[in-house]
Amino acid sequence: MKKRIAVLTGAGVSAESGLGTYRDNGGLWDNYDPMEVASIEGWYRNRKLVLDFYNMQRAKLAEASPNEAHRLIASLENGYAVDVITQNVDNLHERAGSTHVVHLHGEATKVRPENTFNDEDGFSEKYVFDIGYEEVNPGDKGANGVQLRPHIVFFGEAVPKMEQAIGIVEKADIILIVGTSLQVYPAAGLYRYASPEAAIYVIDPADVPLFEPRIRHIRKVATEGMKDFIDILK
Ligand code: APR
Numbered sequence: 001m002k003k004r005i006a007v008l009t010g011a012g013v014s015a016e017s018g019l020g021t022y023r024d025n026g027g028l029w030d031n032y033d034p035m036e037v038a039s040i041e042g043w044y045r046n047r048k049l050v051l052d053f054y055n056m057q058r059a060k061l062a063e064a065s066p067n068e069a070h071r072l073i074a075s076l077e078n079g080y081a082v083d084v085i086t087q088n089v090d091n092l093h094e095r096a097g098s099t100h101v102v103h104l105h106g107e108a109t110k111v112r113p114e115n116t117f118n119d120e121d122g123f124s125e126k127y128v129f130d131i132g133y134e135e136v137n138p139g140d141k142g143a144n145g146v147q148l149r150p151h152i153v154f155f156g157e158a159v160p161k162m163e164q165a166i167g168i169v170e171k172a173d174i175i176l177i178v179g180t181s182l183q184v185y186p187a188a189g190l191y192r193y194a195s196p197e198a199a200i201y202v203i204d205p206a207d208v209p210l211f212e213p214r215i216r217h218i219r220k221v222a223t224e225g226m227k228d229f230i231d232i233l234k
Pocket of ligand 1 (some may be wrong): 009010011012013015016021022023024027034087088105178179180181182183184201203204206208220221222223
């Protein structure tokens with residue numbers, strides 16, 4: 001039976017692919033107000049602003065490639081049962097070869113009619129479809145004739161995959177946290193569900209708020225820190 005690794009990633013794992021983080025200096029939220037471009041109130045206030053923001057994210061993603069950290073995370077599957085639980089909306093883990101990826105905050109390449117994906121339909125994905133790196137604009141409608149929206153968990157919305165993510169973390173033998181400032185809940189609290197026997201590692205060049213003395217912090221960028229992590233596993 002292979003040991004289980006849960007890899008919890010944030011924007012920092014994609015930083016070396018040229019995609020911005022959110023809260024570092026010069027990050028996305030230095031240039032855009034998340035409450036305008038990434039919240040449910042912002043969506044109802046100005047759909048075009050939100051659609052344009054994610055059109056820009058998709059265009060950047062079309063030019064980006066997975067980096068060595070994504071590839072090393074994917075390579076863990078050779079010896080372990082690996083689940084990646086990412087806050088990122090990019091598709092770089094999948095493109096690097098990871099086969100079990102849970103997107104807590106949605107996916108930039110996916111859209112759905114704005115009147116779907118709610119408690120009534122059990123947050124099903126039956127209305128969600130992948131548009132790749134194409135634009136979505138006001139007036140673009142789904143098969144049900146309703147305006148399309150990004151398949152992103154906006155600020156102010158539920159995180160439908162949180163239960164699934166907790167179940168994965170509870171069963172993991174090793175938790176690896178890479179490139180997240182651990183500021184946005186409930187995702188930031190996920191590692192607290194680790195079993196007392198699990199080993200927990202963090203890869204981040206900066207200090208991040210950690211409340212467990214057992215956590216080992218590899219204070220490096222993801223591409224370097226992943227090499228150290230793989231050496232530790234040997
Ligand atoms: N390698 C590893 N970590 C890095 C690197 C790098 N090259 N560069 C930056 N980091 C770290 C930063 O030190 C920081 O801890 O990545 C983290 C980025 O933090 P944020 O920008 O806050 O990104 P994230 O934690 O993913 O944000 C969480 O906030 O706005 C919402 O939905 C959005 O999913 C996002 C969530």
